[in-house]
Structure formats: structure tokens, C-alpha cells
Amino acid sequence: MIDRPGDHVRAGGAGLGAPAAVTVEDGLPTVAEYRDLRAAVGWPSPGPDACRAALENSVHGVLARDRRELAGMARLVGDGVMYLLIVDVVVHPGHQGRGLGRRMVRRLVELAGARRVQLVAAPEVVPFYEQLGFVRGTSHLMAYRTVG
């Protein structure tokens, strides 16, 4: 099932190490929340329409909320069957180090069930994912070099 941006269905449970006020729930952020959260960790984003389309094409999304404020997000993209990729794992700097990233990734893995889940990790966050049970593969990430 594809979550729609703005649908915030409560589903996640409390995890260790996070304040009780912060919930982890299934859903996707609004376009404004998405762009703001990415900007908070220094990630550029395309325009609002492109972001909306990207979010709408998600397979699943997970949000961390401190009351109404968005503290973090993560989502699964892919064909929903053979290829599932975790992307956009972001915790607002003011909420990092409280177990929210761990809770969100665990929830996405739970939603994937028996399906294989993969991700592309920046070198500095490899230990974060290794703690969660991800193992390094031998394949290389390759990107087509666009001209211009």
C-alpha cells in the first residue's frame, strides 16, 4: 500500500532511548516538512512539485513526531516486491542521538517483512546501519554521469 503525503497513520511503538513524547508513526511528511527536514541536514531538494511526486511514489513512509513537529522521517522506495530501497533516513539535528533513526529504520524493515531491503549508505553512517543488522555488499554504487 502506498502512503500518501499528509496521511499520518499512527502505528509505531515506543522505543528505547527516546523521550516518550516522540512518536514513530507510519506516513509521509507534507512537501514543506520534507523540504525543511532535508534542508536541516544540509540536503538540497528539487522544487515542491517534484518533491510531491517523489513522496507519492513511496512504497512506505515512517515519521518521527515530537507532538506535531516533524523530528525525522524515512521511506521505502522501489517496485514493492523485488526491490525495496530505504532512502531519506533523516533525523532533525535537534533530535539526533535519541534512538529515532533506529526506530524508524526498524519500522521500515518490519513493514518490508520477508522482502529484501537494501540501502545506499554514506561512509560515515555505515556503522549506524551495521548496528541495525545491515551488512556491506561487494557491489559498487554507480551513477550515470550526465553531461552539461
Ligand SMILES: CC(C)(COP(=O)(O)OP(=O)(O)OC[C@H]1O[C@@H](n2cnc3c(N)ncnc32)[C@H](O)[C@@H]1OP(=O)(O)O)[C@@H](O)C(=O)NCCC(=O)NCCS
Ligand atoms: C544518521 C541518522 C539518521 C542517525 O539517526 P539518530 O536518530 O541520530 O541515530 P540513533 O540515535 O537512532 O542511533 C542509533 C545507534 O546508532 C549510532 N549512530 C548514530 N549515528 C551514527 C553515525 N553517524 N555513525 C556511527 N554510529 C551512529 C548511535 O550512537 C546509536 O548507537 P548506541 O545505541 O550504541 O548509542 C542521523 O544522524 C541523521 O539524520 N543524519 C543526517 C542525515 C543522514 O546522513 N542520513 C543517512 C543517510 S544514508
